[in-house]
Structure formats: C-alpha cells, structure tokens
Amino acid sequence: xxxxxxxxxxxxxxxxxxxxxxxxxxxxxxxxxxxxxxxxxxxxxxxxxxxxxxxxxxxxxxxxxxxxxxxxxxxxxxxxxxxxxxxxxxxxxxxxxxxxxxxxxxxxxxxxxxxxxxxxxxxxxxxxxxxxxxxxxxxxxxxxxxxxxxxxxxxxxxxxxxxxxxxxxxxxxxxxxxxxxxxxxxxxxxxxxxxxxxxxxxxxxxxxxxxxxxxxxxxxxx
Amino acid sequence: xxxxxxxxxxxxxxxxxxxxxxxxxxxxxxxxxxxxxxxxxxxxxxxxxxxxxxxxxxxxxxxxxxxxxxxxxxxxxxxxxxxxxxxxxxxxxxxxxxxxxxxxxxxxxxxxxxxxxxxxxxxxxxxxxxxxxxxxxxxxxxxxxxxxxxxxxxxxxxxxxxxxxxxxxxxxxxxxxxxxxxxxxxxxxxxxxxxxxxxxxxxxxxxxxxxxxxxxxxxxxx
DNA sequence: AAACTATTAGGGGATTTCCCTGATTTTTCC
DNA sequence: GGAAAAATCAGGGAAATCCCCTAATAGTTT
Numbered sequence: 001x002x003x004x005x006x007x008x009x010x011x012x013x014x015x016x017x018x019x020x021x022x023x024x025x026x027x028x029x030x031x032x033x034x035x036x037x038x039x040x041x042x043x044x045x046x047x048x049x050x051x052x053x054x055x056x057x058x059x060x061x062x063x064x065x066x067x068x069x070x071x072x073x074x075x076x077x078x079x080x081x082x083x084x085x086x087x088x089x090x091x092x093x094x095x096x097x098x099x100x101x102x103x104x105x106x107x108x109x110x111x112x113x114x115x116x117x118x119x120x121x122x123x124x125x126x127x128x129x130x131x132x133x134x135x136x137x138x139x140x141x142x143x144x145x146x147x148x149x150x151x152x153x154x155x156x157x158x159x160x161x162x163x164x165x166x167x168x169x170x171x172x173x174x175x176x177x178x179x180x181x182x183x184x185x186x187x188x189x190x191x192x193x194x195x196x197x198x199x200x201x202x203x204x205x206x207x208x209x210x211x212x213x214x215x216x217x218x219x220x221x222x
Numbered sequence: 223x224x225x226x227x228x229x230x231x232x233x234x235x236x237x238x239x240x241x242x243x244x245x246x247x248x249x250x251x252x253x254x255x256x257x258x259x260x261x262x263x264x265x266x267x268x269x270x271x272x273x274x275x276x277x278x279x280x281x282x283x284x285x286x287x288x289x290x291x292x293x294x295x296x297x298x299x300x301x302x303x304x305x306x307x308x309x310x311x312x313x314x315x316x317x318x319x320x321x322x323x324x325x326x327x328x329x330x331x332x333x334x335x336x337x338x339x340x341x342x343x344x345x346x347x348x349x350x351x352x353x354x355x356x357x358x359x360x361x362x363x364x365x366x367x368x369x370x371x372x373x374x375x376x377x378x379x380x381x382x383x384x385x386x387x388x389x390x391x392x393x394x395x396x397x398x399x400x401x402x403x404x405x406x407x408x409x410x411x412x413x414x415x416x417x418x419x420x421x422x423x424x425x426x427x428x429x430x431x432x433x434x435x436x437x438x439x440x441x442x443x444x
Numbered sequence: 445a446a447a448c449t450a451t452t453a454g455g456g457g458a459t460t461t462c463c464c465t466g467a468t469t470t471t472t473c474c
Numbered sequence: 475g476g477a478a479a480a481a482t483c484a485g486g487g488a489a490a491t492c493c494c495c496t497a498a499t500a501g502t503t504t
Binding site for chain 2: 459
Binding site for chain 4: 176177178192195196199206207
C-alpha cells in the first residue's frame with residue numbers, strides 16, 4: 001500500500017485528485033489540505049510514503065514557509081523516507097530544476113492526464129524519478145531525459161524489495177543472520193542471499209557500507 | 223580544531239566573544255553575525271562544529287525564524303552534526319528546557335565567566351551536555367544536575383575519540399580492518415581494538431548497529 | 445512463450461570479525 | 475607529578491560473514 005497526502009490550494013482539484021487516487025486499490029489515502037500545518041501534523045502522526053505538493057499555494061504567500069520549494073526542502077530534510085512529487089500548473093524548466101534541487105522525486109504538470117500522476121506515484125514509490133512529458137519537454141539538463149516521453153529513472157539506492165528492506169532494518173539493529181532468519185521464519189542461507197543481493201544492487205563493498213548508505217538516504221528508519 | 227560560529231545581536235558582545243575564543247589554539251573561528259541568513263550560508267559552505275546562539279535576537283522579531291528556539295530546531299534538524307550552545311541573558315528554567323527540547327546541547331548564561339563558555343564548547347564538542355551553574359540552579363528536572371555546579375554529561379552516543387571516529391568513518395565507507403590499518407598506518411589489531419571499544423562504549427551489539435547509530439545521530443558524515 | 449525478478453534454499457571454503465586476555469607508550473587532565 | 479584515558483600491538487580460537495557456485499518456485503512483464 002502506497003500512502004499518499006495531497007497539499008493543494010483549490011478544493012476542486014483536491015476533490016478530483018482524491019476521487020481518482022482512491023480508485024487505485026494499492027493506494028492508501030491519508031488526506032489532503034490547503035494548509036501546510038495539517039500536512040506537518042499528518043507527517044508526524046501517520047506513515048506517509050508520498051506527498052503531492054502544489055508549488056504555488058496562494059494562501060501561503062505571507063506565511064513563513066512561503067512556497068512549495070521551501071516546503072519540499074523542509075519535508076525532504078526532516079522526513080527523509082517521504083517522497084515529494086511536485087504538482088503544478090507551471091512547468092517551465094527552472095521550476096522543475098528548483099523542485100528537484102529541493103529534494104523532489106517527481107514533477108507532474110496539472111495539464112497532463114491523471115494516468116501520468118498515478119504512474120508517477122508508483123515510479124517514485126519504487127525509488128525512481130519521474131518527470132511527465134509536459135514538464136520535461138523544455139528541460140535540457142536532465143541527462144536521461146529522452147525526446148518528450150515521461151521518464152522513469154531508477155534511483156541508485158532504492159532497488160530494494162520489501163523483503164530485502166525487512167532484512168536491512170534488522171541488520172541495522174545489529175541482528176545477526178541467524179537472528180534475522182528466526183525473526184522472519186526463513187533460513188540463514190536465505191538471509192545471506194538477501195544480504196548479498198542488496199550489496200550487489202547498491203554497488204557497495206560490503207554490508208557495512210550498505211547500512212551506512214541505507215540510513216543516510218532514509219531508506220530505513222532507526 | 224573546533225570550528226565555531228556565533229550568532230549574536232549586539233556587536234560589543236560579538237567582538238568580546240570573538241576576541242576571547244580566538245585566543246584558544248584549538249578553536250577555529252568561522253565567523254559571527256546578527257543575521258541568521260549569514261549563519262545559514264556559513265552552515266552550507268563551511269564545516270561548522272559549534273554554533274553559539276543568542277536566544278533573543280532583537281532584530282529578528284519580524285523575520286520568519288523569529289526566535290532562538292526555532293533557529294535551534296532548524297539547525298539541529300537540518301545539520302545533525304552541528305551542535306548548538308544557547309547563550310542568553312535570561313536563564314530561567316523554562317527557557318533552558320525549551321532550548322534543550324529544540325535540540326541544543328549546551329546552555330551558558332551571559333552572566334557567567336567566559337571560562338564556562340570555553341569549557342562548555344569543549345564539553346559539547348566532545349559529545350557531552352553542558353549547563354552552566356547560573357542556568358542550572360533553578361533547574362529541577364535534569365536528573366544528573368548536582369548542587370549548582372556546572373555539569374558535563376556524557377552523551378550516550380558520543381564517547382568516541384578522534385582516532386575512533388577516523389576508524390568509524392572508514393568503516394562506514396566499507397573498508398575492512400586491514401584497509402583501515404593501511405590507511406591510518408597502524409596494525410589490524412589496533413583497528414580491531416578501536417572497533418571493539420566503540421561497540422562497548424556505545425552499548426550496541428556489533429559494528430553494524432554501531433554504524434547505524436553513528437550515522438543516524440550525525441556523529442559521522444557520509 | 446520467454447525473460448525477468450523476488451523469494452526461497454543449499455554446499456564449501458576463504459576471509460573477517462568477534463571475544464578473551466594481556467601489555468606498552470603517549471597524551472591529557474587535575 | 476601522578477592518575478586516567480587514549481592509542482598502540484599481540485595471540486588464539488570461536489563465530490560470522492563473504493564469495494563462489496547452483497537451483498526451485500511463483501509472479502510479473504514484455
């Protein structure tokens with residue numbers, strides 16, 4: 001289940017997105033709001049995977065976190081495991097670049113179809129980077145961007161499967177392979193397989209570096 | 223070398239502190255300012271260990287980060303390896319508690335001597351918690367506080383010596399003991415000693431948990 | 445249908461860490 | 475100056491990981 005929160009100024013858009021996203025069986029709708037503080041409260045109390053973020057919130061101009069860039073930076077700094085997808089009317093390249101600089105993992109224009117939004121959510125949830133075609137077409141400096149198609153880039157770090165993450169979290173707690181095996185009701189050999197596969201996927205030297213990478217990128221919580 | 227930045231409203235106090243702290247041979251003076259943005263710029267560009275923070279900055283009343291508590295919280299959230307020492311005229315217990323709640327590692331009253339400030343900087347740099355006697359005397363809820371003396375509490379995490387941290391950082395990079403030994407021009411056995419001592423000090427199960435703790439608390443950078 | 449991935453599992457041997465004890469020199473602190 | 479902490483080195487054995495190999499099953503994607 002991918003749990004989602006939507007921050008958006010206009011009620012009509014909020015309701016539309018809510019209707020569309022709640023149709024997806026593997027999406028868990030946490031809530032929406034036009035108020036950042038509601039989002040922050042939700043981030044503190046709920047387990048949120050994806051935050052959809054409108055870049056310009058009209059009601060926010062005079063508040064301390066005055067725009068989507070700062071909100072995005074705040075979220076990615078303070079909740080490293082949460083992924084932000086920018087959702088905006090305006091999709092000129094400097095805004096796209098700014099949002100990615102602020103830690104966003106996706107950028108979807110409001111002018112594109114909602115299928116792109118859903119695709120983007122899944123891609124970002126799986127550790128990728130998503131830019132929809134509308135937003136990407138003016139973008140020159142994203143090297144992997146190819147001729148106007150929506151792109152999905154797999155992040156170097158988050159190749160890990162659900163099971164692998166379970167093993168990883170227990171490793172970070174100092175569990176030995178045999179302890180992890182007992183905890184997950186699998187054999188020690190299987191744990192070693194997961195361990196090995198993760199080291200390979202992440203292209204690191206050993207489990208020590210794997211843990212260090214996983215924690216510093218917020219893949220697992222401590 | 224302990225690198226220090228001072229945020230303080232009054233120029234006279236700024237200059238006084240600068241003069242006193244630059245006398246210490248192992249202190250590296252990064253700079254001072256009455257403007258938070260200068261501090262943030264310094265945090266982004268320089269390697270800063272300690273931030274001295276005046277709680278009430280008169281010039282800051284109308285700015286987005288309106289007081290020392292919020293600045294402190296912002297720093298500790300966004301720069302986990304940076305340690306904040308609160309420096310204030312007012313030292314009633316609720317302010318002390320508030321500052322520690324905001325992530326400060328030290329609290330020094332401006333009414334005490336500067337030797338306490340220097341002592342505090344060293345204690346906090348070494349991973350401890352410091353409250354000068356002036357600020358601590360009304361404080362009931364710090365369990366380890368004893369009869370009006372300046373206190374130094376060793377943090378659970380940061381017992382580590384300079385050498386141990388060097389070993390730790392290489393461990394996080396996936397270096398084996400023999401690699402670390404070569405890098406630091408010591409024998410493998412010595413590396414193992416440091417490894418073992420750190421695991422013991424941190425009261426963790428093994429090096430895996432040690433790394434996970436060290437990174438999530440910002441003891442080492444990645 | 446074929447290709448790919450996730451999850452599971454095993455053997456065997458090389459490498460590494462872990463744990464115990466013990467010791468010397470240097471540095472730091474009071 | 476003397477105590478304490480830090481940093482250095484060592485041997486030996488148990489435990490764990492790492493690394494090479496293979497491989498079955500289930501599910502998804504192309």
